[in-house]
Amino acid sequence: MAFEVTRTFDILDRILTQFPRPDALGGKNHNDWYTYSTAEYVEKSHQFAIGLMALGLIKGDKVATVTTNRPEWNFADMGMAMTGIVHVPIYPTIGEEEYSYILDHAEIKVLLVGDKKLYEKLQPIAAQIPLIEHIYSFEEVDGVPNFEDLLKLGKTHQVEFKTKLEEIKSGIDPEDLATLIYTSGTTGVPKGVMLSHRNLVSNFVAHAKLHDLGVDHRVISFLPLCHVYERSVNYHFQYKGMGIYYVGNLGQIVSAIKEIKPHMFNSVPRLLERVYDGFVSKGKDLKGIKKAIYFWALSLTRHFEYNKKYNLFLRIRIKIADKLIYSKWREALGGNIRYIVSGGAALQPRIARVLGMAGMLNLEGYGLTETSPVIAVNNPATRQMKVGTVGPILEGVEVRFAEDGEIMVKGPSVMKGYYKAPELTAEVIDEEGWFHTGDIGILEDGLYLKITDRKKEMFKLSGGKYIAPQMIENKLKASFFIEQVMVIGAGEKFASALISPNFAYLHDWCSQRKIHFQDNEDLIQKTEVLAQMQREVIAINKTLGEHEEIKRFRLVSDEWTPQSGELSPTLKLKRNYVSAKYKSIIDEIYSVQKSQPGGRFRLPKINLNFDINEFIKRLKL
Numbered sequence: 001m002a003f004e005v006t007r008t009f010d011i012l013d014r015i016l017t018q019f020p021r022p023d024a025l026g027g028k029n030h031n032d033w034y035t036y037s038t039a040e041y042v043e044k045s046h047q048f049a050i051g052l053m054a055l056g057l058i059k060g061d062k063v064a065t066v067t068t069n070r071p072e073w074n075f076a077d078m079g080m081a082m083t084g085i086v087h088v089p090i091y092p093t094i095g096e097e098e099y100s101y102i103l104d105h106a107e108i109k110v111l112l113v114g115d116k117k118l119y120e121k122l123q124p125i126a127a128q129i130p131l132i133e134h135i136y137s138f139e140e141v142d143g144v145p146n147f148e149d150l151l152k153l154g155k156t157h158q159v160e161f162k163t164k165l166e167e168i169k170s171g172i173d174p175e176d177l178a179t180l181i182y183t184s185g186t187t188g189v190p191k192g193v194m195l196s197h198r199n200l201v202s203n204f205v206a207h208a209k210l211h212d213l214g215v216d217h218r219v220i221s222f223l224p225l226c227h228v229y230e231r232s233v234n235y236h237f238q239y240k241g242m243g244i245y246y247v248g249n250l251g252q253i254v255s256a257i258k259e260i261k262p263h264m265f266n267s268v269p270r271l272l273e274r275v276y277d278g279f280v281s282k283g284k285d286l287k288g289i290k291k292a293i294y295f296w297a298l299s300l301t302r303h304f305e306y307n308k309k310y311n312l313f314l315r316i317r318i319k320i321a322d323k324l325i326y327s328k329w330r331e332a333l334g335g336n337i338r339y340i341v342s343g344g345a346a347l348q349p350r351i352a353r354v355l356g357m358a359g360m361l362n363l364e365g366y367g368l369t370e371t372s373p374v375i376a377v378n379n380p381a382t383r384q385m386k387v388g389t390v391g392p393i394l395e396g397v398e399v400r401f402a403e404d405g406e407i408m409v410k411g412p413s414v415m416k417g418y419y420k421a422p423e424l425t426a427e428v429i430d431e432e433g434w435f436h437t438g439d440i441g442i443l444e445d446g447l448y449l450k451i452t453d454r455k456k457e458m459f460k461l462s463g464g465k466y467i468a469p470q471m472i473e474n475k476l477k478a479s480f481f482i483e484q485v486m487v488i489g490a491g492e493k494f495a496s497a498l499i500s501p502n503f504a505y506l507h508d509w510c511s512q513r514k515i516h517f518q519d520n521e522d523l524i525q526k527t528e529v530l531a532q533m534q535r536e537v538i539a540i541n542k543t544l545g546e547h548e549e550i551k552r553f554r555l556v557s558d559e560w561t562p563q564s565g566e567l568s569p570t571l572k573l574k575r576n577y578v579s580a581k582y583k584s585i586i587d588e589i590y591s592v593q594k595s596q597p598g599g600r601f602r603l604p605k606i607n608l609n610f611d612i613n614e615f616i617k618r619l620k621l
Contacts, residue, residue: 003017005239007081007197008078008081012042016038018241024244026243026246026260027245028249028252045079046154047151049154050157051153054157055153059083061085061110062106062180063080064111065226066090066118069247073225077089081172082168084176086180090103092114093562093569104131108132112147113137122135173197174198177416184569194417195415196416199416202411204239206374206395206396207232210379214242220253220256224569227569227570228369233266233341245260260334265340268342269342297326301354301357302350304353307383342362348478350478365377371413372414374413377390377392377394389444390448397410397413400434404440408430440454459491460491461490461495463493463547473486476540481502482499483503484560486575496551497537498554507523515528533553554588556582565581566578566581
């Protein structure tokens with residue numbers, strides 16, 4: 001018997017009848033994996049629902065979760081959905097002011113936190129918000145009610161509330177509000193995106209059709225479930241009957257890949273760049289003929305295109321390279337990977353080619369929280385895939401372009417609006433129902449969507465020429481030496497850039513060349529370092545229009561992260577924050593312009609700090 005899924009919790013009936021498995025959900029407790037069967041998942045979700053009812057919560061009330069990824073998150077999510085309670089998932093890494101704003105604005109009544117550290121951070125904030133009646137912790141914390149207490153409460157009241165729960169479930173309409181997701185964006189206070197069951201279901205059912213994986217396959221989930229990207233694909237995985245293993249500690253990603261041997265996972269470009277850097281570093285550690293063969297195989301990946309028919313000579317070379325090198329890359333990622341989904345930012349084409357040539361197809365996509373989220377994604381089911389694009393428009397989604405190239409979207413996945421902010425909603429959804437994304441794009445070959453920039457981020461030079469900074473930034477970030485960059489120059493004569501280097505790569509580069517330094521301040525004064533960074537920028541300038549060229553740049557001493565404030569939780573550049581933080585450097589760049597007419601490119605004074613990203617260092621490539 002097939003169950004139609006029109007509300008998120010309908011997934012439970014579907015998987016119980018069609019895809020029962022002993023490891024529907026899995027998690028890690030210290031060093032040991034544990035799993036929940038499909039039947040346990042369904043049972044505990046109902047217990048959670050009844051537990052909330054026993055607390056006196058009713059349809060329309062709000063419950064917030066603040067935790068890293070764990071399988072139990074799903075019990076809470078499904079339990080809320082089937083009772084009509086609105087789930088408000090919140091990042092576990094934001095600041096106190098943002099927590100206070102969201103918890104108050106969303107009118108939260110019950111708060112679930114992940115562990116002791118989060119409880120100690122959030123309890124004083126919650127104490128100042130009168131509506132919050134209860135706080136529970138997923139992990140054991142002395143003196144704090146535990147998540148299991150809610151399940152026990154539900155089990156105790158099961159007979160009393162079972163019939164009532166079924167009545168509530170049957171009365172949940174697909175148009176009912178399922179979740180509030182607060183997006184911090186890059187400026188201003190967070191906005192609460194209202195998504196209905198229909199919004200979410202229409203989207204994940206559509207992108208679940210992209211591949212043939214299912215009940216015989218496993219995935220790992222490590223991107224935050226509080227973000228709509230991972231959450232939607234989490235529903236997608238469940239809808240397909242796949243086993244999902246959750247990684248709450250990012251330091252455990254490598255071991256999880258080795259132990260679970262997943263067939264698929266979601267990622268963001270930043271992590272895939274680390275994987276790529278790891279492949280390159282492995283080759284540099286080799287000697288002689290082995291090193292030559294390794295980089296010969298790596299160079300072959302430049303030929304990769306989806307659906308491309310290679311000539312016989314190239315096919316033979318690829319087969320040899322696969323036997324000697326590419327197979328080792330697959331082993332490093334568990335040996336079973338068939339697809340890697342990438343979203344959140346643009347992926348460098350060279351990374352998609354490397355993964356693709358090794359048989360791990362990259363499904364790069366595009367979307368926003370307001371569109372639940374997927375608008376377009378590369379589609380292996382139809383073989384509609386193209387490197388450097390985010391693929392064809394998703395089934396059921398309509399897209400058109402404004403005169404200035406802005407992407408506009410209509411369809412069942414477009415949000416209901418911003419919570420308590422009709423004026424903000426009216427700014428982005430026009431009278432005809434088109435959602436204005438703020439992104440600029442084109443259709444390549446009349447089929448593949450390509451994002452070229454953010455509308456609000458484009459600026460004009462004093463001479464009247466427009467600069468699309470994101471396009472230039474993506475080109476610069478293709479360099480091994482550059483981790484993050486922000487192009488500047490609004491109202492000025494020329495474009496410049498603030499660059500946060502790839503510190504790990506830069507240190508390794510210096511070590512190989514026996515460039516000695518006492519500390520980072522000493523390192524960045526070395527002529528070799530300055531000259532190399534200049535060469536990187538000049539090489540990119542050759543691919544740009546004359547007015548787009550980066551005439552001056554400065555390296556900054558910080559790694560830009562969500563925790564330090566330069567990036568949003570989804571790793572988008574917070575331009576206003578960066579501009580304010582480095583105002584003195586920006587002023588210095590353009591004061592040089594005023595005193596030295598002509599804007600001649602000069603070697604910058606550079607400051608660096610060192611903070612190695614541990615992800616790839618742990619990967620045994």
